[in-house]
Every structure is written in C-alpha cells, then in structure tokens.
Amino acid sequence: xxxxxxxxxxxxxxxxxxxxxxxxxxxxxxxxxxxxxxxxxxxxxxxxxxxxxxxxxxxxxxxxxxxxxxxxxxxxxxxxxxxxxxxxxxxxxxxxxxxxxxxxxxxxxxxxxxxxxxxxxxxxxxxxxxxxxxxxxxxxxxxxxxxxxxxxxxxxxxxxxxxxxxxxxxxxxxxxxxxxxx
Numbered sequence: 001x002x003x004x005x006x007x008x009x010x011x012x013x014x015x016x017x018x019x020x021x022x023x024x025x026x027x028x029x030x031x032x033x034x035x036x037x038x039x040x041x042x043x044x045x046x047x048x049x050x051x052x053x054x055x056x057x058x059x060x061x062x063x064x065x066x067x068x069x070x071x072x073x074x075x076x077x078x079x080x081x082x083x084x085x086x087x088x089x090x091x092x093x094x095x096x097x098x099x100x101x102x103x104x105x106x107x108x109x110x111x112x113x114x115x116x117x118x119x120x121x122x123x124x125x126x127x128x129x130x131x132x133x134x135x136x137x138x139x140x141x142x143x144x145x146x147x148x149x150x151x152x153x154x155x156x157x158x159x160x161x162x163x164x165x166x167x168x169x170x171x172x173x174x175x176x177x178x179x180x181x182x
Contacts, residue, residue, distance in 0.1 A: 039116045
C-alpha cells in the first residue's frame, strides 16, 4: 500500500491541544478527496495502577463529548520534553495521589488513526501506593476510586468504563495475568 499524497493543506483551527487541518489528498488510485480533515493533538499517556491489596486505582469523571460520567485510568497529555514514562508517573501522582516505582509498557496505540495524529502510551504500574492528595489542574474535576479487577471487568460489561483505550488496557492486562482474580 502507498501513502496518500497531500496536494494542499490549510489550518482551519489551531489551539493549545488541537489543530484541525483541511487537506486535498490524492489516493494511489488517482482519486482526489478535496476536503479530508486531520486532527492533530499531542500524544498522551494512561496508567493502569494496581495497589498491593489487589485494588486498581481509577478516576471517575465527566466526559463532555460522550455527555456522561465514566470510570477511567489516570491519564493526560505528555508535556514537551517529557518521556511517556515520566508523564505516566506524573499523571498518576497528580490525578490520584498515588506513586509507582515501576511502569511496565502495556501497549502503544493510535486511538483514531483515520483522522487523528495522537498516540496513546499505556502502562501498568504494579504496587502503586498512596503518597499524598491529588493535585488537580483547574480544568480537572474527578474523583479517585478503587475497584477489584473483577469489579472493573463488570464495569466494562455494563458500560461504566467506556473509554476504548482504557478498556483495552484492562482487558490486555487481564489476559497477560497481571491482574489478580477471584
């Protein structure tokens, strides 16, 4: 397969965490798409954190695009000059008050490869421990909660956890045997 050729590109919107481009592209077949939209956004990180007592550290927050509250992994944008691992440890600490000495790579994925440029880096943190209170940004409104992995699998089944990348992280960690059962 060959890449598409960008014949023209213009920025429709440029903000801190979002750039929207409209491109005229030519496919290898010769077909031209006059208005193809590309969403540029920063890479981000999420952490599936497990405490020594077998509970997972999660956050509950409202997501305006979906217009509902869901269970999620601590997550956030990777700052400039920061490695994904550093961002994962920072986000875990800021959003939950928990720390981890080890991050195991779980996977790296493109959440929306058809139109989006962002990559999500997902890690597993065994033996997470509480070291303080969350330190939320002004734009964050979330509650920290803990669940046993079996309860979280039920939350996936009933739709309380609906973020696709986060669901994938839980299921892959479960498949690898990294989560306690029973």
